[in-house]
Amino acid sequence: MQKVKFIYNPLAGDHLIMDKLDQVVDLHQKNGYLLVPARLGPEMDMRRALEDAKEGYHHILIAGGDGSVDLLINEMKRRDLDLPIGILPMGTANDYARFLGIPKDIELALTRMFRHAPRKMDIGMINEKYFLNVASTGLFTDVSQKTQDELKNSIGKLAYYIKGIEQIPTFRKIPVKVTSQHGSFEGDMYALLVFNGRTAGNLDLAYKSKADDGLLDVILIKAANFKEIVPLLAKMLRGDHLEDPVGxxxxxxxxITIDTTDPLIVSDIDGERGPDFPLNIRCIPQGITVLGADEDVTP
Incomplete structure (x- = not known):
């Protein structure tokens, strides 16, 4: 049997993985793989989980949310470890797995991993950290970090809507300078999102994004009066296409490079605190190998 490193976060999402462990092991054994598990927790961080990762593993299977997958990618890059990655989406939003069309049903997800060839996918890099889905700052950063896990687990996408509405009275203008070869901005904004994936909190925003096009999708909400910003936010929450809307x-x-003179503004990587400004964000083409991605993810 070929060995598979299985890393799982027991606290991800609604703890569903804890009831599915036997199914994961059974399906692998039936397909000729021997799982070697590592349970993330205080005694087992991602570094320890990957200590033996160069000892003949066929691929790595990660069960968790976007944050857990980001931790895995960063540790693999630190170790110069190039193995295919299988993702079991067990978090709250699972934005990156959703982008790749990986189903939440464990049997369906694993069946795709066993049957489909590995595929090269882009990743993002913000300063010295890698990310898979989105780096952001401003309004949506606050929404992601301030939405309680209990609320997200119980009502899903609606939790982000509720928290976003709560934040409207606290909107403040953020001075920012954004520079790239394909688009620039200097002035006041409310929020900025840089996507390698497509969705944030399951909100379908970066609808032009492709998994292996070598590009990041940048969405910047300019500071404007509420008569302009409320219809724009409504369009974003509905998932409408954002073709040249006001603001x-x-x-x-x-x-892309991003800087601000506001000392209170922080960055976010897939729901976790990101690095300090200034930010340099770039696409790393074909930076990872993924198992089980939907064949329609790329043109």
């Missing part, structure tokens, strides 16, 4: 800038680029 929004949307473009694609392979690299």
């Amino acid at each position: 929004l800038l949307y473009f694609q680029t392979d690299e």
Whole structure:
């Protein structure tokens, strides 16, 4: 049997993986794979989980949310480890797995991994950290970090809507300078999102994004009066296409720099605190190998 490193986060999402462990093991054994598990927790961080990862593993299977997958990618890059990755989406939003068309049903997800060839996918890099889905700052950063896990687990996407509405009275203008070869901006904004994936909190925003096009999708919400910003936010929450709406800038680029003079503003990577400003964000073409991605993810 070929060995598979299985890393799982028991606290991800609604803890569903804890009831599915036997199914995961059974399906692998039936397909000729021997799982070697590592349970993430205080005694087992991602570094320890990957200590033996160069000892003949066929691929790595990660069960968790976007944050867990980001931790895995960063540790693999630190170790110069190039193995295919299978993702079991067990988090709250699972934005990156959703982007790749990986189903939440474990049997369906694993069946695809066993039957489909590995595929090269882009990843993002923000300063010295890698990310898979989105780096952001401003309004949506606050929404992601302030939405309680219990609320997200119980009502899903609606939790982000509720928290976003709560944040409207606290909107403040953020001075920012954005520079790239394909689009630039200097002035006040409310929010900025840089996508390698497509969705944020299951909100379908970067609808032009492709998994292996070598480009990042940049969405910037300019500071405006509420008569302009409320209809724009409504369009974003509905998942409407954002073709040249008032108050929004949307473009694609392979690299972008972002800076601000506001000392209170922080960055976010897939729901977790990101690095300090200034930010340099770039696309790493074909930076990872993924198992089980939907064949329609790329043109």
